[in-house]
Amino acid sequence: MKNILDRNQNKAEEVRSLLRRRNVMMVNIISSPGAGKTTLLERTCEALSARMGIGVIEGDVTTDRDAQRLKKYNIPIVAINTEGGCHLDSHSIYRALENFDLDSIRLLFVENVGNLICPSQFDLGEAFKLAVVSTAEGDDKPAKYPMLFSGARAVILNKTDILPYTNFSMDAFLSDMNVINPRIKIFMTSAVHGEGIREWLEWLGQQLEAYNAG
Amino acid sequence: MKNILDRNQNKAEEVRSLLRRRNVMMVNIISSPGAGKTTLLERTCEALSARMGIGVIEGDVTTDRDAQRLKKYNIPIVAINTEGGCHLDSHSIYRALENFDLDSIRLLFVENVGNLICPSQFDLGEAFKLAVVSTAEGDDKPAKYPMLFSGARAVILNKTDILPYTNFSMDAFLSDMNVINPRIKIFMTSAVHGEGIREWLEWLGQQLEAYNAG
Numbered sequence: 501m502k503n504i505l506d507r508n509q510n511k512a513e514e515v516r517s518l519l520r521r522r523n524v525m526m527v528n529i530i531s532s533p534g535a536g537k538t539t540l541l542e543r544t545c546e547a548l549s550a551r552m553g554i555g556v557i558e559g560d561v562t563t564d565r566d567a568q569r570l571k572k573y574n575i576p577i578v579a580i581n582t583e584g585g586c587h588l589d590s591h592s593i594y595r596a597l598e599n600f601d602l603d604s605i606r607l608l609f610v611e612n613v614g615n616l617i618c619p620s621q622f623d624l625g626e627a628f629k630l631a632v633v634s635t636a637e638g639d640d641k642p643a644k645y646p647m648l649f650s651g652a653r654a655v656i657l658n659k660t661d662i663l664p665y666t667n668f669s670m671d672a673f674l675s676d677m678n679v680i681n682p683r684i685k686i687f688m689t690s691a692v693h694g695e696g697i698r699e700w701l702e703w704l705g706q707q708l709e710a711y712n713a714g
Numbered sequence: 715m716k717n718i719l720d721r722n723q724n725k726a727e728e729v730r731s732l733l734r735r736r737n738v739m740m741v742n743i744i745s746s747p748g749a750g751k752t753t754l755l756e757r758t759c760e761a762l763s764a765r766m767g768i769g770v771i772e773g774d775v776t777t778d779r780d781a782q783r784l785k786k787y788n789i790p791i792v793a794i795n796t797e798g799g800c801h802l803d804s805h806s807i808y809r810a811l812e813n814f815d816l817d818s819i820r821l822l823f824v825e826n827v828g829n830l831i832c833p834s835q836f837d838l839g840e841a842f843k844l845a846v847v848s849t850a851e852g853d854d855k856p857a858k859y860p861m862l863f864s865g866a867r868a869v870i871l872n873k874t875d876i877l878p879y880t881n882f883s884m885d886a887f888l889s890d891m892n893v894i895n896p897r898i899k900i901f902m903t904s905a906v907h908g909e910g911i912r913e914w915l916e917w918l919g920q921q922l923e924a925y926n927a928g
Contacts, residue, residue: 532748533858533859534746561831561859586800614858615830615832617799636873637747638748644776665879
């Protein structure tokens, strides 16, 4: 296992340097199955794809359903089918990059396989990790899966529209989050209905500016 | 990987024979994080723990929060902390069994780590797998994670109480399910509110009878 992680880390650094040279900011999006990663990408592509070059790498265990959902935005998409594998790794990202025209992309999203555990352990060479968690999953996810939440730059708490119908405690969530990663940026969104998306996009724009200046 | 799976399979057969000899039916419960496995176990223990010997093995990545939630039922619970591992394996189950008085248990639940992928690949020696999926996760989970749903004897579609507030399509879910595993038994429950729990318990009782007769 250590050997696999070391090899992954080396390749991730190679990906990171390559993207740095080409001024492409890569965001590694990680969540449970069904937390709303693809819907978040739909809202994000809707808002930004006319203004800047966006690319997406879609990781899935078997199907290409998520990639199909994003085709309407006419952006370059590479689907990686892990054939049972529970996470993407930096080697598959490196190969996927060959299918993009990096000069025409400023922002590259990776939708990782739906899983809170394994994807947190594999650096892909991203600029930062984005955690997505749905209110329906319960407030205890940061405490139970700390590796993702301690390593992410931001967390999107999605499906706020169904919050009134759940037993989710915002206090418990925020207080656990504050112990695990006090500096994490927290957004509350309903990706289906659009709430909170403007704040997420503004912050994303700031990250892109900082990346390009850095 | 093949070597790991082979070793796991051998130990799983050993666990299965041992439990068969002792007349203990083990159920391996698998779901995404936050689908409602622990709440389902709360409802199940509430209904059955006064009538028969129940034990629980709680798999978690880091905390013992789920084990804590079940303590009020005064049943034997063994918590397995995988320390970052994304699934339980048959070796950890075999060791956990040493901590139970198997003569006093008829039904042993394993709450696997919250993950739709890796736990599906590791036989624990269970009598059958139970998949749990929440309506909030979306109707596409069987199609996207077929290994779990094709290998499970039953699936519990949980959180039906929030169904009206989601874009979950029951037709799509049932039609995909029918392609992947036409013989799977499907329950619709709200474990928080109690709907559908009676049907689940009745069926569970039938499985136990058949197991004891077999």
